[in-house]
Amino acid sequence: MTGIVVQHIDRAAPEAIDGLGLCGVATVHEAQGRTGLLASGIRPIYPGARIAGSAVTISAPPGDNWMVHVAIEQLKEGDILVVAPTSPCEDGYFGDLLATSARARGCRGLIINAGIRDVRDLTDMRFPTWSKVVYAQGTIKASLGSVNVSVTCAGAVIDAGDVIVADDDGVCVVRRADAENVLKAAQAREAKEADKRARLAAGELGLDMYKMREKLAEMGLKYV
Amino acid sequence: MTGIVVQHIDRAAPEAIDGLGLCGVATVHEAQGRTGLLASGIRPIYPGARIAGSAVTISAPPGDNWMVHVAIEQLKEGDILVVAPTSPCEDGYFGDLLATSARARGCRGLIINAGIRDVRDLTDMRFPTWSKVVYAQGTIKASLGSVNVSVTCAGAVIDAGDVIVADDDGVCVVRRADAENVLKAAQAREAKEADKRARLAAGELGLDMYKMREKLAEMGLKYV
Amino acid sequence: MTGIVVQHIDRAAPEAIDGLGLCGVATVHEAQGRTGLLASGIRPIYPGARIAGSAVTISAPPGDNWMVHVAIEQLKEGDILVVAPTSPCEDGYFGDLLATSARARGCRGLIINAGIRDVRDLTDMRFPTWSKVVYAQGTIKASLGSVNVSVTCAGAVIDAGDVIVADDDGVCVVRRADAENVLKAAQAREAKEADKRARLAAGELGLDMYKMREKLAEMGLKYV
Amino acid sequence: MTGIVVQHIDRAAPEAIDGLGLCGVATVHEAQGRTGLLASGIRPIYPGARIAGSAVTISAPPGDNWMVHVAIEQLKEGDILVVAPTSPCEDGYFGDLLATSARARGCRGLIINAGIRDVRDLTDMRFPTWSKVVYAQGTIKASLGSVNVSVTCAGAVIDAGDVIVADDDGVCVVRRADAENVLKAAQAREAKEADKRARLAAGELGLDMYKMREKLAEMGLKYV
Amino acid sequence: MTGIVVQHIDRAAPEAIDGLGLCGVATVHEAQGRTGLLASGIRPIYPGARIAGSAVTISAPPGDNWMVHVAIEQLKEGDILVVAPTSPCEDGYFGDLLATSARARGCRGLIINAGIRDVRDLTDMRFPTWSKVVYAQGTIKASLGSVNVSVTCAGAVIDAGDVIVADDDGVCVVRRADAENVLKAAQAREAKEADKRARLAAGELGLDMYKMREKLAEMGLKYV
C-alpha cells in the first residue's frame, strides 16, 4: 500500500480555513470537543507564526525525503505539507531549498514529525515550520512512500484535505467535513471570551463568574 | 488530606523578596548552599522574564485546573502561583483568561510542572511563566485539590509563602524564614563577582586568581 | 589516563576555519559525507550565532568544572571550548565569569554536552554557546580531568585542533587534516545551491530539476 | 463527541484472529506492508505473553478510568481491551480487580498507552498486559470518555473490532477487513522463513541466498 | 547545610512497618490519600522483591558515593537506604560490595534516584534494589553530602525514619507518624478487595457492584 500519489483531494472552503486560522489552536481544539491535537513535542521553529491550510500528507520512510519532492507537485495555493515518517526519525527532511520550492507552489508551511535543517534560512524566509527537532543530518532519496494518503502524525490522524491550524500553542487538525461547524463553534467561543476577559481584568473572580462556589462546597472543599 | 484551602499564609519581607529577585536564580541558589532548584525541564516561555514573589501553592489532579480558580482568590499583590500536579501531566492548565484574572489580583507570574497554552497571548501580556511544556490540551473542573499546602514541584519542596525566584536560568525556592539571610549571602557573592569579572576580563586566569595551580599539581595534573 | 593537559596542539589554517564557518553546519556536514554531527540535543542558547574555530577539548568529571579553568589557559585566538563530561550530567559548568575569562583569551564560543547557567548574561554578551540544557545547578572543583585529549561529545569524536562549526542547525566537527578539502567541497555545494534555489523559486519542480520522474516510475510509484 | 458507547461491533473470524496470533507481531507487521505497529514504548509486563483478539477500544480522560468499567460490559470472549488516554498520562488505570473482572468476561488481555499497577498480581494471573509504564498512581471516576470509537493509541489508529496482535516484540493492529488476507500473507512469509533459517543455520550467507553481491558491487561497495 | 550526619532517628513500630510491606505499594498509596509515590522511573532490578523498612536518607553530590559509606554505619536492622543525588545523575553509586556491607548491618534494600551496578550480583544476592538506571559508570569519593536529613527523591519528600514500601509497582513513602493509621486504612481496603475480587471473578460487573449506571446516565453517557 506504499508508493501511491493521490492527485485529487477535496479541500475545505477557503473562508472556513482562514477563519479557523484566526481562532488559533487552543480555541479550535476546544471548539471541536478537545480533539485533533498533535503531540506537544511538535514545536514552531520561531515564535509568532500562525497559519491554517489544507493538508497535503506525506508518508515517508525514515531518513528518506524523496516523497517531499513528489508532494510539492501536488500543492495548491493555501496548502500545508504534513510529513509523517513510518518510524521515529530525527533526520532533517526539509531545508531552505525545499521551502523555496514549496513556497513557489503556494505552500503556507510545514508540519513534520521529524527533523528540519537550515533553520536560520527558514526563519529568515518566514516559512512557518513545526517540527520535532532541528537536526542537520541529511536524508536520502531511495525508497517510495505515499502522498495524500491518511497518516498518523505525532498521534493525530490526518487525511489529505483536512484543515491544519498551527500557532505557538502547537498544531491541531480539523476534519475537512467539520471545518465550517468547528469554525462557528470556535467563533462563538471567542465572542464569549472577550466578555469574560474584561470581567476578569476588572477583578471579578472565576469562582463567581462561573458560579463555582456552591459545587466546590458540596464536594467538600474546606477553607481553613 | 485533599480539598483544603489555607487562607492565611505568612510571607517574607517585600524588600527581601525583591532583593532576591535582583540577584537571580544562579546566585541565590549558590548563596543558600546549592539547594532549592527546580528541575531543568521547567523553562520560561519567553526570554528575559525575571521575577521574585511569594508562593501560593496548588496541588492539582492531573488534567484538572479547578483549583487554579480557587487559588486566584487567595492571591495578594506580589504573589506567584505554583502549580504541582499529583501525577505527571502535560495538559494546558493555564492560559490568557487565567493570566488576566491572576494579574488583576496582583500576581507576578506562574510556575507550573505541567503545560500552559495561549502562549502568544501570555507573551504579549508579558505574564512571566515557567512551564514543563506548551500544549493546548484542555483541562476539566471535576475534582478537588488543595491550595497553600506543601507541594513537591519539579523536585523541589515548596511551602506556601516561600520565596520563588525565577529567571532565564530556571526557578529556585528560598524558605520564607531564610529569605533575609540568603539575600545577604547572595549580595555578598555578587559584590565579589564584580571584582572577579573585571580581573578575568583583563586577562587574569582563574588558575591564578583562585590559586589553583598548587592543588592541581599536588593531585597529579600533568602538562605535556 | 586522566589528569593530562596537552599544551601544544595543531590547528587548521585560519582561512579554512573561517570559510567553513561561512558555509554553515548543514552544508559542511553534507560536504564531508554526512559525518561529524553532534546529537540534536545540543542547541544554541540564542538564535543567530554562527561560529567556527579550533577545538580545545575538555574531558570533565560529572558536576566538576575545574578543568575548564585549566583549559582557558590553553586557549588561543579563534579557539572554541568543547566540554564532554565522562557521564551524563545536566549541571551548569559554565557561566558569565568563565565566559568573560575565555573571551579575554580569544575564545569564540562553547560547545558543552551538559548544562550552562547565567544564560541571560551569556546572551547579552553574545557569547556563542551550544549546550544540552540550561540549569543553574553549580559544579565543584575536586577532581582532575584532561585537556586537549580526544573526547566523544554528544556522539561525535573530537580531537583537539579539529574544526568546530556551529550555527542554528547544531554543531559539526571537521577533522583538522580534512579542513581544506571539506571547505572546497562545501563551497562547490553552495555554488550549486544558489542556482537551484533560483530555479525552484521560479516554480521549477525538483522532480524535473533532479530528473526523478523516470526512476520513481521504474520503482513503481503510482499516480491515482 | 465524547460519552458514547457503541454496543455492537463486528469482529474478524476467530480462525483469522488465532492464526494471526500464531504468526506474531513482526511477521504480521511485515505481511501487511509494514503498517500498524504501536510505538516501541508499549511493552509487555512479563516475557512470553502472545495474544491476538478483537479490540474493544476506550478513549479515556487523563487519570480517569471510569470508562474501563463501562467497556468491560461490552467484552465478548476473545476480546482485548485497548485504552487510549486523550492526553499523555502515566497513571495506573488498571490493576488486578479490573483484570479479574475482564477475564471473567472473556478478555484476553490489555493494551494501554498509560500506566498499570498491581503488576505482580497481573503477572501471577498471567493476564497479558502491554503498557507504557508501571505506576501505582490511582485514577478517578469523574468524567466520561467513549467506548468502541476509533482511537489513536501510541501512534496507531485502532477501530473497535480490529485485530490486535501482541507479543514480546510489541503490538500491531490489523484492520478487521484485512484480517484474512494479512493472515495468508503472514503464513506465506513464515513458510519461506523456515527454509531460509535452515540454509542460514547451515552457513549459507544472506549475500548469496538473497543474491545481493551484484547489486552491492553496482552501487559501489568496495572491499579493501 | 551540607556535611551533616544525624545519628539518632526515630523509627515507626516494627509491626506497622511489616504490615505496610504486606499491603504493598498500590494499596498503601491509596490508603494514605494517593500521596507519597516516587516517580515511575524508579524500577526494581528484578521482579518479585517486596520490602518495607525505615529510611536512612543520603543526600549525595552527583557522581560521588562517599556518603553511602557514612550512611552504612548508621543502619539498624530493618532499615532501607535512600539515595538522592543533588542533581540528575546516572552513575552507578552502589554495587555488590556496598550491598554486602549494608546487608551485614541489617539493611533491607536500596532506593536510589541514580544508577547502580553489579546488577547480576545484586540479583543473585537477592538484595532488593530500586533504581533509575543500571550503569557501570564509577563514582568518586571527594565531596561531602549529608545523612539522615530530609531529601526529595524522585519527586517525593522523605525524612529519615519514614517508612519506605517498595514492590514491583514502585516505591511509596509513609510518614513515620502516620504509619499506624495508614496501616489500618490499608488493611481495611484489602479486606474489602477480597470480597470485590470474588464477585468480579464470578462475572458481576463493576457497573453494578459500584452502582455506577445511574451517575453515568445522569452525566449523559449514551449507548448506541
Add this chain to the structure above:
Amino acid sequence: MTGIVVQHIDRAAPEAIDGLGLCGVATVHEAQGRTGLLASGIRPIYPGARIAGSAVTISAPPGDNWMVHVAIEQLKEGDILVVAPTSPCEDGYFGDLLATSARARGCRGLIINAGIRDVRDLTDMRFPTWSKVVYAQGTIKASLGSVNVSVTCAGAVIDAGDVIVADDDGVCVVRRADAENVLKAAQAREAKEADKRARLAAGELGLDMYKMREKLAEMGLKYV
C-alpha cells in the same frame, strides 16, 4: 567515505578476550580508568548473558540493515557484531534469521544502538543481544554503509577488532592494544575485591577498611 568493507582486522589474543569476559563490565571499566562504557540506554534483552569478543563494526544508514548481511561474511569465531546507525533510529535491524546466520559464522552476540525484533526467538536461542529498544519495525536494503570502520556507538568509539565486554551492567569497549594490560589490572582488582567482600560481610565498615574517617573529619563532616 561510505561503502567500504575492511576485510582484514587484527584481533586481541583469545585468552585476553575471554579473561576480560570473566571480569565483567564494571570491573573492566574501572580497570581501564573508567573509560569505554556505552550509554546506559543499551540494555540486554534477557538477564544473565555475559560475553566478550572482537568487534566487527557496522556503520549503517537509519532504517537500513543491508550492511549487516555484508558484515556477517566478515565474522570469525568469537566475534561480536556492533551496529551503529548514522542517525538515531529505533527500527528493528536484527531478528532471528540474522542471528541464525551470525551464529553459524561463530558470532558471540550483538551490540546495537537501535532496535531489534524477534526478541522471543533471540531469547530462546540464547543469542546475547544488547539494544536500545525492542521494535518490530522492519528495515530496508537500499543504501550502503561500511563494515569494520571506526564507529561511535552509544557514545563510545569502537574500532574493528577492539574487545567488547557485555553483561547485565551494560557494554564496555577495550582497545585491542590495551587488552592484556587491562586484563591484568582487572584481575588485580578482582583479587582485592574478594578480600574486601569477606571483611564487609563480617560487618567491618568501609569507613574503617578504607580509612576514611580522618579525611571526612578534616573536610568538616559533622555528626549530630
